[in-house]
Each structure stands twice: as structure tokens, then as C-alpha cells.
Amino acid sequence: MILEKDVVIIGAGPAGLAAAVELAKNGVKDIVVIEREPFAGGILNQCIHDGFGVIKFNEVLTGPEYAQRYIDEAEKLGVEIMTSSMAIDINRDKEVTVIGSKGIIVFKAKAVILAMGCRERTRGAIGIPGTRPAGIFTAGVAQNFVNVKNIMIGKRIVILGSGDIGLIMARRLTLEGAEVIAVVEKMPYSNGLARNVTQCLEDYGIPLLLSHTVVNIEGRERLKSVTVAKVDDKGEPIRGTSKKFDCDTLILSVGLIPENELTKDAGIDMDEVTQGALVDENLQTSIEGVFACGNVLHVHDLVDHVSNEAEKAAKSVLRYLETKCENGQRVKVKAGKGIRYVIPHTISGKKDVTFSMRVDRQWTDIKLTFLNGSNPIKSFKYKKLNPSEMVVVNLKASELKDVESLEVAIDED
């Protein structure tokens, strides 16, 4: 069965929902959102803590409330969300194959928005030595068990990695009655937001061991202990500093990876650093009419930024459906000194552009400078920049006019 659609959106998390709502508000109603879970909302449904929406709505919402806002609006606008259905293939002709309770359906779309989000790095990705007992969870899985499935995961818990989900889970598990022995972080600074260190760790007296990592795991059936050691500035464990913690559970909060199997299979060009697609200023990928936004493009730290990016992708789709995007001269955007990556990867120089980027390490009292060749175009001052905090800046078309090669770099003077 082949069904024609104006737009197929893959994923009904915050990115997919915001894109769908923005399209429907602007009169594009022939949309379908494909969601493999039984409910729309994506990861927000298990993020029961508050702090979402401060930037976008100037309100403090919990994850489920933030999701509900978009779900309500999507319903009101008549957007079709196909839950319990999984997109298993996309091709260059923008045909999306979906498997669900009704069998296999192929949607032929004029435009596709990739909004599949990301998944967690696991123990395998960081190679912790030791046995393979039960009791080792990634933070998101732990969150799903505790907040959605009503399964308590342990009593004495060590958390490796100080990403926001790890910090949030330290508080959640403490409130649920578990003892969180420590949060262990390899870097000399926390990878989560400063406010989460305060309200999730300091509020409950949970130690944050910076420049430490887990060097051994013991236990046959269930985890019995982990060994933690201090690391040097290269991240190598220092002999003689190790300490054993008796615990039954280890939670890993060690990073997220955009979930791009569909994207790669479709032959879309990828960025090795972000592990997301290469996109232009319209958030269009290397296949015309296929756009990407949210955590599938690059991992964000705030959902408000995901929603904004998705709305931008939707606006590009609106223009694409009307006129197709102009494929004129493209200027490459280079991540220079101190910048790990920058989105978008190319610009036309004819439009206002929102740049999202991350720095490669902690920097203090610096300028973030955009350069045309070696000529500075514009600078932004920062007291402090952390790799864990995404930087978003806007440049006007007038500032980008006549740019021949664009570079963003940290300027120390």
C-alpha cells in the first residue's frame, strides 16, 4: 500500500511534535507523524522532573506537561500521529516504509522531517573492565523503570557520568529511598547544568567526585562493588588512588548518540563529530526535501532549543513545498579553534542564520568570533563556556552577505 503525504515526520518526541504543530498551523495538514512507542511525547514522558519550557514559555513545566502542550495542539489541528509504528526505511525518493499494527505501509512524501532523537552510550562504548553482572543500567533506562514502569532498580547506587540525566536520577533515586553513594565524573568539571548539581546533588549531600572514573566492576549474578580511581589530565587512572564502593547498582550517564540508522541507510551525508546529518541553513540534508532537527541532528541540552530548531525545520519545509529550496552557492561553515562542531554546516549568505555549537573544553573570559577568511565579522563575549552547554547565536543576512568562507573560533584576547 502506498499512501501519498505532503510531509512525513519520523518521531513524535519534542522535535517531531513541534515540527508537526508548526506545519499544521501554517496550513499544511496532510502530515503523518510516525512514533514507535505507544504514546507520543518521546523521552519527555519519563522526564517527570520540572525545569522544561523556561526559555520558550517562560513557565516551569515537567516533561509530561511540556509534551502534553504539543500533543493537545497537534490534536486540535488534526495532525495524524501513528503510534506503535516504526519507520524501517527511507529512500532517496522520499518513500518511508512503516511497520505497525496495520502491517506495512509505504508513505510517499513531498518532504520528510527526521526527528528520531538519540539513544544512550552504554558500558560497551566506554569499555569498563570487570565482570558482567546484573545491576548496570544506563540513566535513561533507569529513569524509564523507576518513573514509568514502577520497577525500583537498586538500594546502593553509584552513578558514573555527571550528565543531566545522571544528576536528575541521583535525586530521584534518593527521594525513592535508595542510597546514592557518589556521582563519579571523569572530567574536572560537571557535564550537567550548574543548577542540577545544586538541586540534585548538593540538596541531598551526594558527593560529586570530579576527575574520577570507574576502573573495575565486581559481582557474579548481581553487582557487588565498583572500584573508582582518580584520573590524570589525560584521563588515565592514577595508580594508588583507587577505592572500592560496595553497591548493587551502577548507573551510566555517559553521553548520547543521535539515532541515525535510517539516515545512513538512505545515503545521507553525515558529520562524524555530531553523528548527525550534514545540513544547510534550512536544516536540509544532502537529499533534497529531507530535513533533520532535534537530537537526531545533534544532541541538545534543553528541550526548548529542540522545539525552536524543529519549528525552523518546519518553516523550511513550508518554503520547500511552495518553491523548493534554492540550491545556489554554498559556503562551508568551519568549526575553528576551540569549537567542537557547528550547525548548520553550510550557508548561502542570503538569510539570517541561527548557529548552534559546542566548545571542545571549558573556556573562560573569551570571545566567540565569526570570521570571513581571516576577517572578523562578529564577536560574542562569554564569561564561561562549557562543552555541556550548547551555544546558540543568530547572525543577520546583512552580516553574512559576501562571505566566502566562514569560520567560528574562540578568541582568547
Place this chain on the structure above:
Amino acid sequence: MKIEKEMTCIVCPNGCRLEIIYEDTLTVKNALCPKGVEYARNELMNPVRYLTSTVRVSGGVLPLVSVRSNKPVPKDKLIEIVQFLKNIELKAPVHFHQLVCKDVLGTGADIVATRKVIKK
């Protein structure tokens, strides 16, 4: 008595590092917005937090529903409230923002559901 301390404001993701001097009057430095001053005052006098947790649901498509307090509660009551909420079981359907518990443990805050859970 003079109090001088530093604290991280938790009101928004900016996480301003506040410098606080309290001697008869309260001086707050480094706050990017007025909410930081209010936060610092609360932290000194009566630290409060919004509470989020879950409550059991019977007969629903999910075994739990996420809940929150409709206003901040004293920080030192958080664990007690979460443990108290374990005694509650709601019957599906649970509506969005349904009242779960009024004036929880005398804090003046109501507990409300933050998602809906339909019947199985």
C-alpha cells in the same frame, strides 16, 4: 550577624552563580534577573523546591502516573512527601492535572497529575 555565601540559582538553565551578602539587608550580586534575588532570599529564610514524583495507578495502561506539587514545598519535607505518596493508589482513568492530594502533609501545596493515564 553577617552572612556571606555563594550559591547557584536553580530557577532557569542559566544557573547564575550568586554572591550573597546579608547584614540587615540582603545584597545579591551576579543575578541576571530579579528571580535570582527572590531565590536567594528563599534559600536563606526558607528553602523551597517544587516536588515531582509518581503515584501508583490501578487498571490503567500504565502502572504509574507522574505528579507534581502546584507550589513549592519546604526542602526538608521532600523525602517525607515522596514516601507519603507511595500510600496513594489512583483508579484509571487519571486526567491531566487531576488533583491527587490536597494540602499534602500540611504544606499548603496540592499534588496534581502531570499526564493522563487511560483505562486498560
